[in-house]
Amino acid sequence: MTLSEGTGLAVPGAATEPPGGAAQKRSWAGESGESVARNLVLVGVLVALIVIGAITQPQLYSDSTWVWNNMVSILQLASVVGVVTVGMTFVIIGGGIDLSVGAIVALAGVWCTTLATQSYGTVGMIFTAIVVAVSVGLINGVLISYGRLVPFIATLAMLVSARGLAAAISGKQTQISANTFINSLASDRVLGVPLLVYILAVVAVAGWVLLNRTTFGRRTVAVGGNPEAARLAGIDVKLHTMLLYGLSGLCCGIAAIMLTSQATSAQAAMGNLYELDAIAAAIIGGTLLSGGRGTIVGSILGVLIFATITNLFAINGLSTEAQNMVKGGIIVAAVLVQQFRFKSVTQFFARNRATTTS
Template structure:
C-alpha cells in the first residue's frame, strides 16, 4: 500500500470495490422503534379492525400518551445524567392534589387559571430539588433518596386530600385544556412542545452536553470543570417540574386531583425511556426515542382496551414488547459503522 493511499475508515466496509454504508446509531435505534410501533399498529388493525383505524382512536392514543409522555421526558434527563427517579408518580399525585385544593382554586379564580399550573409545577420542582440535594450533597444513593420521596409524597398527598378526590372548579382552566387546536387536544400539544424543548435542551445546548458527560463519567466531568453536584440537582428539578406539569395535565384530563394519580407511573416512564434507547447507566439519552417508547406503550394499552384483554395478559405482552423493542434496537445499532449519538 502506498504511503499516500487513504486508509479505509474503521466504520466503513469495502468489499470487491463496493462500499457498504450503515445507518448512524441514533437513526438505527429510532428505526427499530418505528418498526415496533408499525407492527403494533398492524396487530391493532387485525384484532380490532375499524375501531383501531378510526381517527378519534388515534387521537385517544395521543391524549393518553401525553401525561406519561411529559413524565418520561423529565425521566430521560435524570437517567441520561446517570441517576434514577422512583418518585415521579407520587410527585404527580401530590402536585395534582395541591393544585386542586380549595385555597389554590380560590386564588386561581381571583387571579388567573395559570395559578393551578404554576402550583403543580412548583410543587413538582420543589420535590425534585429536595431529592437532588439529598443525592448530590447528602451523598444518598439515588434509588434510596427517590424511594423515600415516593413514599413521602404519596403520604403527604393523602393527608392533604384526606384520601378523597378533589374536584377542580376553575372553568377557564378546563376550557383551555379541553380545547382542540388544529383538531388535536391541548394536552397533546403540551406534550409535543415539552418534547421539542427537551430535544433542543439535550441536543443543542451546553447543558445537554454536560448532562451526557456527567452520566458517562461524573469524576472526569468534575475534573473537566463541570459543577457535577449542581448539575445533578438541576436534572432532578427538571424531572420534578415535568411531573408537576403532568399533574396539572392529569387534573385537566380527569377534572379531579387525587392522591392515587400517577400510581406506578415511575415504572412506565423508566420502561419508555429505556426502550427508547436511553442507557440506564447514563451517558446517552434520546428524546425522540423516549417519545416513540411512550407511543408504543400507549398504543399497546389501546389495543388491550379494544380487545378486552385482562390485566395479566397486558403485563405479559408489555414485557414481550420491551424485549422485542430492545432486540430491534440492537439489531440496527450494532451494525458496523453505527455509533452512539
C-alpha cells in the first residue's frame, strides 16, 4: 500500500516507496517554485502595462484621484469575469473545458429577473440564479462523466441550448431588475472599493483554499493529471468531474447576480464570450489545457491583465478590433511559452535525477 500522488489515498498492491520518489518530490517543489516565478512575471506585466499607460497618457496619470478611480474601474471590470474564471480554472485543472459559462450566466440572469422570481425578493432571486446555474453545470458534468461525451461537444451544445432557453424565457427582451439590494451591489462602495470587487476577492480566496488546502483540490489535480491513476487511488473520477462542472455553474450563478447588478437588467445576450475570456485568463495564469496543473492566483492575475489591456486601449482611444488582435496574440504566445517551458522544466528535473543517481 502506498499513498497516491497528491490524493492522500492508498493504492492497493503498490510499492511502499516508488523508484525516484525523492526526486519526484523535488520535482514537485520545482513546479511550486515555477508557479511563484510565473506569478511574479504576471505582476511584472501588470506593472509594465501601467507604465505604458503613464507614458502614453501622462496628463491623466498625473492626477492621483483619476489614477485611483481608474484602478477601481479595472478591478470592477475584472470582477464578473474573475468569478467565472475561478470556476473555469477548476474545470481545466481537472482535465475538462467549459464553453457554456457565458450562456449559463445569461440563463441564470434572465431566470432570476423574471417578474415571478422578483416577487420573492432578494433571497428568491439569488437562490434562483444559483440553483439554475449549478443545475446546468451538473447537467454538463453528467453528460461528460456518465454520458461519455467529449467536454468540448457537451458544453458547446449547452452553450446553444442555454442561450436559446434564455431567449425563450425573456421573449428576446431586456428584463429590468427592480431589486434595490442587487442593483446596489455595483454602485455601493466600502472604503472606496465597489462591493463587486469584494465578492471577487471572497470567491478567489475560497477557490484558493479549496484547491490548495482540501482533499477536493488534491483530487482535482490528480484527476486532471492522470485519471486512471486517480481511479486506482480510489477516487470516483466520474463523480468528481461532475462536481467540478457543478462548481463552475456555482461561479456562473454568482457572476449572473453581479452582472445583473451592473446593468440593473438581464438579457439572453449577457455574458457573451465570457467563456473565451475565462479560458484565456486561466491559460495566461499558467493553467495547463491538458489538466493537472494551475493556480487560482495566476488565473486572477490573468483576468487583471486582460482588464488592464482593455482599459489601456480605452484611455488611448484605440479600436476594439485592435484590442482583440492583441489579446489573441497574447493567448497564442502564452500557450507556446507554456508548452515549451513545461517541457524544458520536465527535462531539467529528469537530468537532475539522472545526475543525482549517478
